[in-house]
Amino acid sequence: MTAARQSRPVVLLRPVPGTSVIHELWAGTKLIVVLAFSALLAFYPGWLSIALVAVAVGAAVWLAHIPRGALPSIPKWLWLLLLLGAATAGLAGGSPEFHLGPVDIGLGGLLKFLRITAVSILLLALGAMVSWTTNVADVAPAVARLGRPLKVLRIPVDDWAVALALALRAFPMLLDEFRLMYAARRLRPRPVLTTRRARRRRWAIEMVDLLAAGITVTLRRADEMGDAITARGGTGQIAAAPSGPRSADWVTLAITVLLCALAIGLEIVGLSGG
Template sequence: MSTVLFRQVPVASPVHSLWAGTKMIGAFLISLLLMFLPTWPVLGIMIAFLVLIGLLARLPLGTLPRLPWWFWALLVAGGLINVPVGGHAVLRYAQVVVFGLIMVAASLLVAWTTPMSDIAPALARLGAPLRKIRVPVDEWAVVVALTLRGLPLLMDEIRVLRAARKLRPKDGVLYLATENALIDILTAAMAVSTRRAGELGEAITARGGTGELTAHPGAPGRRDAVALIVVTVVCAGSYAMGMSLT
């Protein structure tokens, strides 16, 4: 399964050239719209809009994640559970599922078209007004930056742990005592993550703190203004259409 997560797809496109904060604001506007009006017409418009953004971003088909069969089986099982309640419950469940998939797709589009190193500086810039009320914006942005940096490392560590567990001999008391693969891998991953977090904290303290998020912080431009206007118009038009059909 070749899934690209938390990594920028290295292609040139108008979406890639946008400021990271612009894309995060666009995702927020879409989530805000669907939170208040998750009707089928609005969901359909948002799906078409995200597909259009994906085409503008020139993302190859191989970027799309290949979800395992059990994921779709769980979705079908959830729908079957709602069947005895009635058709309305099934439709509501389907709306919730589509809403969740749209939000995941919007988040992945941001990740696929944005260097992860640009996310935290953009968050710090967007949250700059909150500094006036003594909100620790910079500290939160550093936490986000470290989290984004650590997630790929954690995924690689889990792959190594899975491979190491498969190489263990399948006989003996040790294997019988820990025959639950999920518990073994999660326990080992938590232990490794805790150790690395401690080492990272000591390294940051030894260097005198977190320092600057980036030497060359990005800033919005004319393209970003046009992009936000387009997203706002699409969201406002979807809201008006959804209200007229309800």
């Protein structure tokens, strides 16, 4: 009797163990690359741009040695939603069209759905690459360094960087705590309720209990994090860590600029030719 394959959960904000060229890049460089590719796909979401960004993401995954086990399992209901969306979009028709006997079938809606899906997957992959190859502690100094020109406008860049760093640090801990609470709730014996009203009331009581426990855990974690930050010199030390690009970062940024320029040029040529 074969055991059922265990689903892999979504793991966020935890870098993959090991080192590589991508791991050693400055966190600010990765943020700039993600911003550049996101802007490219937002303004020029054509198939040529999608293909170039996909090649870049694939090369980064290969250089970073990301294992297949880092990818979360895709639930079946998500595949069903994608199939339903593709079928619904296909009913819209549009060019290009092909003729199947006396019937004209338009693929315009289906192609647009596939393009939007591909862009969404690439954006998720870009964010996942930053999460898999970047230490959370390196994000705040990078944000503070990138936002340094905004200090001329009296914008509190360092405070924003500290708030972002604390949020990134707290999110994995709170996620683990909520998973633990949910598992403990499932282990509790369920009372036998015969009426629908009793079941609704029991569900409402359990939701209130979970929310109260979640708030308590969040406050406890915040208190512990505040004590740890105070012991290490305060919040100013979070954004004040030395951070900056190196030679590999400039090469990465140059490759990103070339890919974006190539994609924009091909998209413009394709639009003018069409």
